[in-house]
Amino acid sequence: MLDFLKRRDRSRPEVKASAAGPVIAYAGTGRVAWSARDTSSLTRSGFAGNPVGFRAVKLIAEAGAAVPLVLQDAQRRYETHPVLDLVRRPNSGQAQAELFEALFGQLLLTGNGYLEAVPGQAGTPAELHVLRSDRMSVLPGADGWPAAFEYAVGGRKHRFPVTDGVSTVCHLKGFHPQDDHYGLSPMQAAAQAVDVHNAAS
Numbered sequence: 522m523l524d525f526l527k528r529r530d531r532s533r534p535e536v537k538a539s540a541a542g543p544v545i546a547y548a549g550t551g552r553v554a555w556s557a558r559d560t561s562s563l564t565r566s567g568f569a570g571n572p573v574g575f576r577a578v579k580l581i582a583e584a585g586a587a588v589p590l591v592l593q594d595a596q597r598r599y600e601t602h603p604v605l606d607l608v609r610r611p612n613s614g615q616a617q618a619e620l621f622e623a624l625f626g627q628l629l630l631t632g633n634g635y636l637e638a639v640p641g642q643a644g645t646p647a648e649l650h651v652l653r654s655d656r657m658s659v660l661p662g663a664d665g666w667p668a669a670f671e672y673a674v675g676g677r678k679h680r681f682p683v684t685d686g687v688s689t690v691c692h693l694k695g696f697h698p699q700d701d702h703y704g705l706s707p708m709q710a711a712a713q714a715v716d717v718h719n720a721a722s
Contacts, residue, residue, distance in 0.1 A: 556716050558709065560631050560655040567708045567715040568630055574708070574715060578629045586621035603645065611649035612639075623651040624693070631655060632704030634693040635670065637681070652690070659692070659702040667692070667702065 556566050567574040590608060592599045599605065611620045628634040631654035641647025652672055660680075662668030670681040670690045681690045694704030708715070 558712055563708045563712060564630050566719060571715055571719055578626055581629060582622045582625040585625040586618045607646060620651060627654045628693060630706055630708050632695040632706030636691045638689050
């Protein structure tokens with residue numbers, strides 16, 4: 522018979538000759554590692570790091586910002602009014618569309634939108650600013666209703682008090698069945714799908 526058909530000598534055990542063999546470890550828990558569900562992580566993975574999430578949020582926010590606003594009371598519709606002037610030019614850095622796009626974007630990404638009205642003369646607002654939702658906290662009072670809003674950045678905090686149910690901050694929030702003070706964002710609901718999409722990409 523030919524040599525290659527001869528029976529192998531099984532008295533000698535097979536030895537792997539790879540130099541990298543000792544450093545290879547095979548381990549696996551069999552569990553999926555989902556990303557964090559905090560606002561910063563969701564925004565990073567679902568908006569800044571996902572083209573589908575980015576486009577969806579931009580489309581909705583831009584479409585919402587493009588809706589024309591109407592100001593009217595029970596008697597008539599106003600073509601000119603100080604409130605309309607304020608909304609058209611809310612602050613020195615934004616026009617109406619940019620302000621509302623930022624507000625709707627915050628709502629979509631975090632479930633919460635905070636709009637600050639800077640007091641002007643005679644108690645009327647002089648400027649409007651969208652505050653970042655990830656920096657805002659609701660401080661509930663003894664009755665459970667918000668007693669103040671707190672804005673934290675760079676180790677400093679600014680408190681916006683709520684007096685007789687009125688504050689210079691307007692808090693818009695999405696419906697959340699398990700939270701009295703914060704809204705549920707579409708990004709939170711889609712977090713698992715975002716992880717799957719990012720992993721597949």
